[in-house]
Amino acid sequence: MILEYKCNSCNQYFKIKNSAKDRGEFNFYGNEMIEECSFCSLEENLDINKIVAKEGKWVKYIYILALLISLIALYITFNSVTSEGVKIHLRRYSFVFGLIFVVPFSIAANLVNSEKKAVKRFNRYYV
Numbered sequence: 124m125i126l127e128y129k130c131n132s133c134n135q136y137f138k139i140k141n142s143a144k145d146r147g148e149f150n151f152y153g154n155e156m157i158e159e160c161s162f163c164s165l166e167e168n169l170d171i172n173k174i175v176a177k178e179g180k181w182v183k184y185i186y187i188l189a190l191l192i193s194l195i196a197l198y199i200t201f202n203s204v205t206s207e208g209v210k211i212h213l214r215r216y217s218f219v220f221g222l223i224f225v226v227p228f229s230i231a232a233n234l235v236n237s238e239k240k241a242v243k244r245f246n247r248y249y250v
């Protein structure tokens with residue numbers, strides 16, 4: 124999860140260095156939060172309610188990564204099966220082939236899901 128703030132001067136969203144799971148956590152410490160805009164270098168006293176959460180960039184790539192892991196695992200498994208004779212063992216290995224795709228994708232889906240939930244929770248709760 125990335126936390127961003129819209130700069131008062133240049134209106135660009137810049138990534139803030141402080142992190143919290145929700146706005147309440149920022150509010151809890153009660154300190155003034157001063158962060159520098161990475162575009163125009165203006166130092167701003169952040170308004171907690173104007174901090175917005177976004178999904179991390181990894182969300183876009185994690186399914187591609189899952190697919191790559193599956194393909195590599197499939198390649199390795201297929202190569203080791205081939206030496207024993209694919210036709211004889213194909214039924215036995217179909218379960219393994221299934222797992223090769225299901226496991227990385229379900230892990231990826233879980234990670235994306237919890238990231239989306241975290242973003243939603245942050246953006247829903249104002250202080």
Ligand SMILES: [Zn+2]
Nearest residue numbers: 130133160163
């Ligand atoms: Zn700025």
